[in-house]
Amino acid sequence: MGGRWFPWRAKRKESVQLSAGVTAAPAAEALPSEEQIAQSLPTGVRLGAAWSWRLLLIGAMIAVLIFLIVQLRLIVIPVLVAVLLTALLSPLVNFLHRHRWPRGLSIAVAMVGILALVAGLMVLVITQIARSSSALSERAIESFTQLKQALLDSPLQLTETQINAFLAQVIEAIQQDSQIFISGALSIGSSLGHFVAGLLIALFATLFMLIDGKGIWGWAVRIFPRRARAAVDGAGKAGWTTLGNFVKVQVLVASIDAVGIGLGAALLQVPLAIPIAVLVFLGSFIPIVGAVATGAVAVAIALIYNGWPIALAMLGVVLLVQQIEGHVLQPLIMGTAVKVHPLAVVLVVAAGSMLAGIPGALFAVPVAAVLNVMVHYISSGAWRNTPPLPQPAPSAPLWSTVPQTRPGYRRAVTSTPSAPTQENRRND
Template identity: 45%
Template sequence: MAGAGNAWATWRGWMTRRRTEAAAVETPDPAVHVHVPERALQVTPPPRAVAVTAPDSPPYPARPAHPAEAVPWTLRVAAEGMWRLLLVGAGIWVLLQVVGTLRIVALAFVAALLISALLEPTVSWLRRHGVPRGLAAALTFLGGLVGIALVAWFVVWQVSANLSEVTGHVNEGIRQIKSWLETGPMHLTDTQINQFSSQLTKVIGTNSDQITSFGFSTVSVVVEIVTGVFLAAFCTFFLLYDGERIWGWCLRLLPVRSRMSAAGAGPRAWATLTAYVRGTVVVAFIDSLSIGIGIYLLGVPLAMPIAVIIFLGAFIPLVGALVTGTIAVLIGLVTHGPVTALLVLAVLLGVQQIEGHLLQPLILGRAVRVHPLAVILAVACGSIIGGIGGAVVAVPLVAVTNTVVGYLRARHAVDEDVRAALTAAAAPE
C-alpha cells in the first residue's frame, strides 16, 4: 500500500507542474515586451480555389432516326455497287440464255455481219462507178456465192480424187502399226491383236444405241447448219442492199439523248469490224498457203483440202490454224510415219510463231488493238458459250466493244470540257 501511495503522489505532482507551465504560456508577463511586426499581424485570406474542369468528352450519339443512317458510308457504297452489279450480271445471264435458245438465228446474223463487212467495200466501189444500189448488192452477193461454191467444189473434188490413195496409205499405216505391235517392245501375238479387235467390235455392238442416237444428232446438226447457211445468206443480201436504212431504224429505237452517241459509235464500230475481217482474211490466206506448201513438199496427201480447212480455221485467231492443222499431222502419221508427222508439226508451229509475232501485229495491230491475252480469253469464253461459232465471234466482239467504249469515254470527256468552258464563259466577271 505504501508503494501505491507514493506513485499516486508522484503523478499528482507531475500534473500540477504541467498546469502551471500552461498557465504561464497563456498569460504572458507584462514586464516582458515582445515586438511583433504589423505585417505579421495582418491576416492573409486563404487562396481562392481554382475551378478545374474536366476535358470535353463527346456526347453519347443519339439513336439515328432511320436504320440506314447507322450503316457506315463505305459499306453503303459497297452495297449499292454490289446490287447494281448483280442486276447487270442477271441481265447478261438472261441475254445469254436467249441467245443460246436462238443460237442458229444469232450465229447466222453474226456471220452475215462478218460477210457483209468483207463484201461491203465492193458494193461501195460499184456504187461509186454508177451501178445502182440494188444491182451492186446483187452482183456482190452472187459473186460471193459463186466463190464459196467454187471453193467447196474444189475441196470435194480433191478429196474424191485422192480418196483411194489415202485409203491405201491408211491400210498401209494400219499394217505397219500391227507389225510394230508384234515386233516392237510390246511383243504382242496375232491372237492378242485379234482378241483386241473382237473386243472393240463387241463394244461397238453394245453401244449401238448410243452410236445410233449420235447419228441422229449428227443429222439434226446438219439440218441446223443448212438452215443457218440459208438464213445467213438472206441476212447478208439485205445488209448489203439496205444496211444504211436498217441502221437508221435502229437509231430511232433509242432515246433521243442517246442517239448522238450511238450515231458516232456505230460507224467506228463498223470500221473496226471491216478492218478486222479484212486483216483476218489476209492472215488466214497466208497461214493456209504456207502450211499447204509445207505439207505438199513433205508428200502428205490431200494438201489442198487441208489448206482450205486451215484457211477456215484461221478465222479463230492464234489457235485456229494450229488446231485445224492437226489433221495434217494425223494424215502424215498414218501415211508416212512419225518422222513426217513431226515435220508437219514443226511447220505448223513455225507458221504459228510467224502469225503471232509478225502477221497479227503488222496487219491487225493498228485496226484492232486487243492484247493477245484478251484474245485467248475471248476465244476460250466464246468456245465455252457458243462452241466453234462463239470462238469465231468472240474476238471481233471484243474489238468492237473496245472501240465503242473508247469513243464514248472520249466523247464524255469532250462534253465535260465544253460544259466547263460554257459555264466559265457565262459566269459574271
C-alpha cells in the first residue's frame, strides 16, 4: 500500500501547506498567439517575409526546371529546333494547302525543300573550301614566313634559334598532351551518334507538328485545370504568333547580313567569300552577338590572307552592315516582331550562353520574346471573356485537298443517304 495514492492525502497536504502560510503559485501567463506575434511585426517585415518565401519557392522551381532541361538536353534541343522549323514552314504549308494541294504533299514539299537548301549550302561551302585548299595552304605558309620575319625585325630582338626553340616547345607540349586529343577523337563517334539522333528527333517532331500541331496543343491545354485553359490557350496562341514573326524576320535579317558581308568579301577578293556569307547567315540567328563574332572571323581571314589594308576595308564593310542592321533593320523590322529591349536581348543571350553554350544563345531571344508576350496576355485579362474551348475536331486526312477551315467549301457527306427525291426518281 505504500505505493498507492489516496486523494485524502493530497487534500490533507494542501490544507497543511495553507495552514503553514504557504500560498499556491500563481498561474502561468498565457503565451501570445502566432497571429498576435505577426500583428506586432512592422508591415514591411511581414511583406518582405511573404515575398521572400514565395520568391524562394519560385526560384527553386526554376532551378529544378533548368536542371531537368540540362539533363534532357539531347531531347529538349531537337524539340526546340523542331518548334522553330515548324514556325518557319507553317506559312508555306498553309499557303500550298489553301491552293488545293493535299496537306501531305504540302508538308513533303516544305520539308524536302528546307533539307535540299541546307544540303546545297553545305555542298557549296565544302566545294569552295576544297577548291581553295592548295592556294590557302600556300598563303598560310607565306603569312607564317612574313610573321616570322616581322618578329626577327621587331624591337624584341628575337633570333631565329629562339623562335625555332619556341616552336619546338609547342610541338613537344602537344605531343605530351596527345592523350587529350586521342580521347577527343574517340568521343567523335559518340558525338556523331548524338547529332544523328538529335537530327532524327527534330525531323520527326517537325513532321508531326506540321501534321497535327493543333491537336498536340489541344492535348497540352487539357492538362491544365478547366478554369485556366482559356488563359493558357490564348497565351500560347499569342506566343506562337510572336515566334512565327520572329523566325521570318530573323531569316530576312540574316539573309541581308550574309549578302552584304559576303558581297563585300567577294569585291575585296577575300578568299572563302561564300563560306563567310554562310557563316554570317548562321551566326545572325544569335542577335547582336552572333553577327559581331562572324564579322570578326571575316576580318581575321582578310588579315591573314590579304594583309592590313584589305583587313581594314573588310572591317569597314562589317561595321557598315552592322550599322544598317542596328539602326534600320532592328527598329523597323525586328522591333515589330520581338518587343524586347536591346539591353535585355544582350543580357538574355549572355545568360543563355553561360547556361547552355551555343544552343542557349540561339534559343534565348525567342524564348524570352514568347514568355514576354504570354505573360502580358495573361496579365491583361483578355482571356476572361473567351468562350469555353470546344472539343478538338478530328484532323483531316493528309490526302485531303480542301482545308477544313476554308470558307466556301463543303465537307464531304459521310452520313447515310436520304430517301430519293422526286427529281432523282424522274432521272431514274
